[in-house]
Structure formats: structure tokens, C-alpha cells
Amino acid sequence: MTDPVIIVGASMGGLRVAEALRRAGYTGPITAFGDEPYPPYNRPPLSKEVLASDVSLEAVQFPQRDATADVNWVLNTRIERTDLASNSLTDEHGHSHTFSALIIATGIRSKRAEWANPVMTGRHAVRSLDDAIALRAALNPGTKVVVYGAGFIGCETAATARKLGCDVTIVAPGVEPIARYLGLDFAQWIRAAHDAHGVQFRMQSRIDNTIGDDRITGVVLDDGSTLECDVLIEAIGSIPNVEWLAGNDLDLSDGVLTNTAMQAVRTDGTVVTNVFALGDVARFPNALFDDEPRRVEHWNIPTDTAKRVAEVAAAQLAGSDSVDEIVAKRFAPVPSFWSDQYDIHMLAYGIVGLADRSEMLHNTFDDDEFCVGYYRGDELVGVCGVGMRNVVMGYRAKVGSSA
Amino acid sequence: MTIKIDVDMTKCQHYGQCVFEAPDVFRLNSDDKLEYVAEVDDSERGNVEAAIDICPMQAIFIVD
Numbered sequence: 001m002t003d004p005v006i007i008v009g010a011s012m013g014g015l016r017v018a019e020a021l022r023r024a025g026y027t028g029p030i031t032a033f034g035d036e037p038y039p040p041y042n043r044p045p046l047s048k049e050v051l052a053s054d055v056s057l058e059a060v061q062f063p064q065r066d067a068t069a070d071v072n073w074v075l076n077t078r079i080e081r082t083d084l085a086s087n088s089l090t091d092e093h094g095h096s097h098t099f100s101a102l103i104i105a106t107g108i109r110s111k112r113a114e115w116a117n118p119v120m121t122g123r124h125a126v127r128s129l130d131d132a133i134a135l136r137a138a139l140n141p142g143t144k145v146v147v148y149g150a151g152f153i154g155c156e157t158a159a160t161a162r163k164l165g166c167d168v169t170i171v172a173p174g175v176e177p178i179a180r181y182l183g184l185d186f187a188q189w190i191r192a193a194h195d196a197h198g199v200q201f202r203m204q205s206r207i208d209n210t211i212g213d214d215r216i217t218g219v220v221l222d223d224g225s226t227l228e229c230d231v232l233i234e235a236i237g238s239i240p241n242v243e244w245l246a247g248n249d250l251d252l253s254d255g256v257l258t259n260t261a262m263q264a265v266r267t268d269g270t271v272v273t274n275v276f277a278l279g280d281v282a283r284f285p286n287a288l289f290d291d292e293p294r295r296v297e298h299w300n301i302p303t304d305t306a307k308r309v310a311e312v313a314a315a316q317l318a319g320s321d322s323v324d325e326i327v328a329k330r331f332a333p334v335p336s337f338w339s340d341q342y343d344i345h346m347l348a349y350g351i352v353g354l355a356d357r358s359e360m361l362h363n364t365f366d367d368d369e370f371c372v373g374y375y376r377g378d379e380l381v382g383v384c385g386v387g388m389r390n391v392v393m394g395y396r397a398k399v400g401s402s403a
Numbered sequence: 404m405t406i407k408i409d410v411d412m413t414k415c416q417h418y419g420q421c422v423f424e425a426p427d428v429f430r431l432n433s434d435d436k437l438e439y440v441a442e443v444d445d446s447e448r449g450n451v452e453a454a455i456d457i458c459p460m461q462a463i464f465i466v467d
Binding site: 016019042044045049062063065299300303336338340345347387388389390393396 | 416417418419420422423431433435452456457459460461
């Protein structure tokens with residue numbers, strides 16, 4: 001019997017690559033390992049609509065198609081070690097599994113702060129379904145919530161907690177929320193929206209420690225002041241899940257380095273042709289911008305990189321003559337994401353973070369709707385709008401080109 | 404052969420991601436609200452499935 005294609009990671013990227021392998025004509029066995037007890041589910045609503053209403057697997061589970069009905073989903077099972085020399089993996093129970101091709105789809109996890117006070121009760125992250133279930137149960141009218149971190153997840157979670165009637169304070173080291181990404185003017189606009197909804201801010205502040213014995217009752221900021229809270233939500237960034245790949249000379253300096261065919265690259269620059277990475281964990285060059293590999297934690301990246309992996313892997317496994325041609329194909333997905341906070345609906349394309357300047361393209365920050373362009377020199381590297389979706393979408397095709 | 408498409412408008416948030424996957428089936432109107440063709444030729448199935456996959460709200464369905 002031939003060894004299966006093994007997908008490690010049973011989230012959206014894992015599901016999408018299984019589907020795409022079938023679509024690309026691969027009919028052999030596929031095994032997918034996931035360390036959560038759940039089949040693939042949709043994460044973005046976990047900080048938004050679903051957190052505001054009904055957090056359950058039913059609310060977020062992806063439908064599965066007939067084409068992937070024969071995928072062997074091994075859930076609740078973490079892969080602990082990898083030996084690429086023998087094409088094998090070892091799971092947490094000590095069982096080993098050999099593969100014909102390995103697809104790395106383990107994504108990222110929430111970065112957690114380390115404080116002297118060991119109490120964990122009342123501390124929350126926002127990443128997994130279990131995180132969201134626990135957080136939802138803790139958010140009630142009048143609950144005092146501190147959100148640590150003012151990026152997209154922090155701001156969305158703060159807005160949702162406000163909607164649920166909690167008292168919310170955002171604590172973050174930056175000058176304004178999401179400023180590093182969207183720029184100061186846009187950030188001030190977002191801050192004003194949160195102010196109008198009654199969110200308190202302690203910007204340019206860090207949390208030095210927590211207070212509480214059995215459970216959190218407050219936090220100590222770096223200026224020595226304290227904030228009371230029942231719930232502390234940590235939204236301070238993410239860590240790529242790559243520890244299980246250690247010891248194989250792969251470049252794991254920030255996620256898994258890949259080439260444009262999403263094949264893993266070793267520290268010496270050589271390519272492991274039957275090992276692929278996709279989604280949040282993959283650091284890949286995107287021809288839309290340049291040849292610099294980057295990890296991109298945006299909505300469509302798992303799906304687009306999954307298609308790319310499947311196209312290359314299926315050709316390779318079939319022994320096709322066209323593999324080199326497929327590998328050499330231009331790969332240039334346009335990153336896309338959105339954010340909902342209160343009645344503010346943001347939509348963005350590109351990698352706004354590459355910009356050295358921004359420019360208001362439509363309306364002004366005094367309007368309810370506007371669209372901002374982000375430029376690296378003359379090149380439009382991103383666009384982000386509030387409302388006016390048709391206008392924002394019109395710029396999608398221009399991302400990566402000079403105005 | 405045709406396929407029938409249903410969008411759960413209680414879920415749809417008009418993100419427009421589907422528009423790029425199946426431009427002959429989905430569009431945002433001048434009020435930025437989703438409009439779609441409810442019955443299309445089977446040749447659109449691949450595009451519609453891609454739209455289903457990319458929908459952030461998972462609000463699009465093929466009714467078989």
C-alpha cells in the first residue's frame with residue numbers, strides 16, 4: 001500500500017488542501033491530524049458574531065464535501081516529532097506514521113504573557129473554539145474586562161465584549177489601536193469609535209503582573225497603577241506552530257520557509273520537494289510584491305496556498321512531466337481580510353504593513369465611509385476601507401502595481 | 404444542467420469575497436449589498452464552490 005499524503009493541522013487550511021488535492025486529481029490516501037477534538041471550523045467569527053451570540057461547533061463547523069469523505073481525520077492527536085530522512089512522523093501516543101508527501105498546516109497559536117503571579121483562572125485567549133466557549137461564558141453584563149493588546153483581535157474582542165454589556169479597558173504598548181498597521185490617522189479614527197462606545201484605553205502601557213489568588217481580580221500596569229478586572233483577554237500576537245518540525249534543518253526562523261511552490265526550504269537553501277507548508281504558518285514569497293518571503297495571517301491565504309500546494313503535490317505524486325513547469329508558475333495571491341467592530345465594517349486587500357506612506361483615496365476621516373491607499377514608493381501595496389465596499393474591491397486588481 | 408444557489412441572507416455580511424471567485428454569479432449592488440443569480444449553468448459549479456469556500460460567513464450553499 002502506498003503511503004498517504006499526511007496533512008498536519010485540521011483547520012481551514014488542512015481541509016482546503018484535502019479538497020484541492022482531490023480536485024487536482026490525486027486519488028490516493030490522505031490522512032489529516034488535528035490536535036483539537038473538532039473537525040475543521042471557521043475561526044474569524046470567534047472574536048465577532050459567534051462570540052456575541054452562540055458559541056458552538058454547529059455555528060462554525062465547515063461543511064465537508066463528498067470528494068473528501070474518504071480523508072482519514074485523526075483528531076485530538078498532536079504530532080510531536082518529524083524525521084524527514086525517513087518520511088515519518090511520531091504522534092503524542094508514540095505511534096509513527098510514514099508519508100509520501102507532508103503538508104504542514106499547523107497554523108499559529110496565541111502568544112501568552114508570562115507574569116510572576118501564576119493564577120490562570122480569568123485569563124483568556126481568542127484563537128480556538130474552546131477559547132471562545134470559555135470566554136463567552138465569562139462575558140456578562142457588568143463583567144470587568146481588560147483586553148491586553150490593541151491589534152485587530154484585541155479591538156474586535158473589545159467591541160464584542162462592549163456589545164455584551166461588559167466594562168472594557170484596552171491596555172496596549174502602542175500609541176493608538178492598530179496604528180502600527182493602519183497608520184496613525186486611521187488608528188485615531190478607530191480609537192474615537194471605541195471611545196464613543198465607552199471603551200477605556202490605557203495606551204503606551206504594559207501589564208507587569210496580575211492580581212488575584214484563585215482567580216484574576218486585577219492587573220498591575222508598568223506605571224505601578226492597578227486596574228480591577230474579572231476577565232483578562234490576551235491578544236498580544238501569535239506564535240507559529242513549528243516545534244514538531246525541529247531537528248530536520250528546516251528554516252523555522254519565522255514559521256516554515258518555503259519557495260513559491262510552497263515547498264519547505266532548509267537552512268542551507270535547498271528544497272525538500274515532498275514537504276509543503278500553507279496558511280498562517282508558511283513564510284512564502286509572493287510575486288505580487290517581491291521575492292521576500294513573509295508569513296501572512298490573512299483570511300484567503302490558507303485557501304490560496306492550499307490550492308498551490310495541491311497543484312504541485314498532485315503533479316509530483318502522479319510523476320507528471322509538467323512538475324517543473326507547475327513549480328515555476330507565478331504565484332501571487334492578493335491577501336484579503338476584514339474586521340468588524342460595532343457597526344464599522346472594514347475591508348482590506350494587500351499587505352498594508354509593507355507601506356511607507358498612506359493616502360486618503362475617497363472621502364475623509366470625518367466621514368462614516370472612506371478608503372485609504374497604502375504605498376511603498378509608487379506601488380500600491382494595500383487598500384483598506386470602512387464601508388464603500390465596491391470602491392475598495394475596485395482596488396484589488398491594482399494591488400502590487402504602480403499608480 | 405443547472406445548479407441552484409442559496410445564500411443565507413441572515414448570515415451574509417456582504418464582504419464580497421464571492422464576487423472574485425464567481426463574478427458572473429455574485430456581485431455587490433450600488434448599496435454594497437450582495438445580489439446573486441439563483442440558478443446558473445453547471446459549468447459555474449467550480450467557481451461557485453470556490454465562492455462557498457472563501458465566504459467568511461459560510462453563507463453560500465448549492466441546493467441539490
